[in-house]
Amino acid sequence: MHIQYSLLSKKIVRFTFDKVVFYFFNKFLKKNYHFKNIHLGEECYIFGNGASLREMDFSKFNDKITIGCNMLFLHKEFSNLNCKYYQIPAARFFYKYFKFYNKWQYNYLNDLFRKKILINSSVLFFTSISNIFFKVNNLYYEHNFMSCRPNSGNFDLDKNFCCMEGAMEAMIGQAVYMGFKKATLVGCDYIFYPSKSGHFYESKGGDILVSQSESKKRFLDSVKNKIDLEVMTLDRGKSDVCNYISYSDYFNTREVYRKNTEIVGSDDLTVLKQQKIYSIEE
Numbered sequence: 001m002h003i004q005y006s007l008l009s010k011k012i013v014r015f016t017f018d019k020v021v022f023y024f025f026n027k028f029l030k031k032n033y034h035f036k037n038i039h040l041g042e043e044c045y046i047f048g049n050g051a052s053l054r055e056m057d058f059s060k061f062n063d064k065i066t067i068g069c070n071m072l073f074l075h076k077e078f079s080n081l082n083c084k085y086y087q088i089p090a091a092r093f094f095y096k097y098f099k100f101y102n103k104w105q106y107n108y109l110n111d112l113f114r115k116k117i118l119i120n121s122s123v124l125f126f127t128s129i130s131n132i133f134f135k136v137n138n139l140y141y142e143h144n145f146m147s148c149r150p151n152s153g154n155f156d157l158d159k160n161f162c163c164m165e166g167a168m169e170a171m172i173g174q175a176v177y178m179g180f181k182k183a184t185l186v187g188c189d190y191i192f193y194p195s196k197s198g199h200f201y202e203s204k205g206g207d208i209l210v211s212q213s214e215s216k217k218r219f220l221d222s223v224k225n226k227i228d229l230e231v232m233t234l235d236r237g238k239s240d241v242c243n244y245i246s247y248s249d250y251f252n253t254r255e256v257y258r259k260n261t262e263i264v265g266s267d268d269l270t271v272l273k274q275q276k277i278y279s280i281e282e
Contacts, residue, residue, distance in 0.1 A: 024054065028140075029129070031155075035157060036148050038179065040179035041179065041182065042064075042065070043132060045065070046171045047072050047081070047187050050200065051202070053182075054259070054263060055234055056255070057251075057253070058077035059080040061186070062080060064082065065083075065084050066081045067087065067171045068083045068084040069170070070167050073116045075200065088167075089170040090125065092128070098110070114134065124140060126139075126140045128164065129142065155173050155176050165219070173223075184231075184232055185230065190216060192231070193237070193240040199278070227254075230243040234255055235255070
């Protein structure tokens with residue numbers, strides 16, 4: 001009974017919070033309606049942060065619009081992409097303290113991300129409405145009202161945007177809302193087969209994971225009738241949840257491995273190391 005009451009109280013708190021958010025901040029969400037079907041029938045790239053990005057030449061990807069996320073702007077070749085949109089969906093990410101992997105700690109990334117957003121003024125950034133107190137002209141807000149998982153009616157970036165379980169989901173949901181007919185997922189190594197770990201900015205990464213996330217599989221299955229998706233792999237790899245194409249076949253070129261120190265600036269790596277949740281070696 002205690003567990004049931006606890007769950008009920010959490011739902012009541014969340015419901016009340018959502019009502020307050022909708023009442024006070026709905027005008028900010030409505031601004032996103034400008035992006036409804038703005039790229040109807042077009043194709044795009046969706047960039048994750050996977051370790052596979054160490055082996056790809058970003059200048060190859062400037063033929064289509066890119067939707068990026070999280071740490072992508074730390075890559076030295078970020079400016080080579082035609083990145084118009086960018087997702088940082090984590091709630092309360094721009095606060096001095098943040099819960100990284102279920103542990104509250106000082107947020108060293110806060111100032112770094114603020115600086116990068118201001119530098120990349122031509123990119124339109126999207127983040128949780130909980131970050132409303134950080135306001136710049138190229139920042140838009142989104143929220144998932146009592147709905148963490150997607151269904152047929154919750155891809156509304158201007159209302160109930162349920163695709164905030166992770167950055168990949170947020171980018172795909174945004175692509176659907178904007179009307180893109182096809183997206184190629186790049187650096188989304190979790191949906192390789194076998195699934196791969198790690199990020200391009202870490203010293204280590206690319207190790208095989210035991211299994212893929214079931215929630216990501218369900219999400220990808222739920223959007224199959226809304227957008228054509230394919231994932232870009234390395235070494236002519238595969239995916240068991242999505243259509244796939246290898247980088248070498250797609251661009252008719254070979255992959256070239258680079259260390260994280262070659263593609264991320266030393267100052268940025270220092271900040272990441274301070275956070276003590278990433279594999280960053282000297």
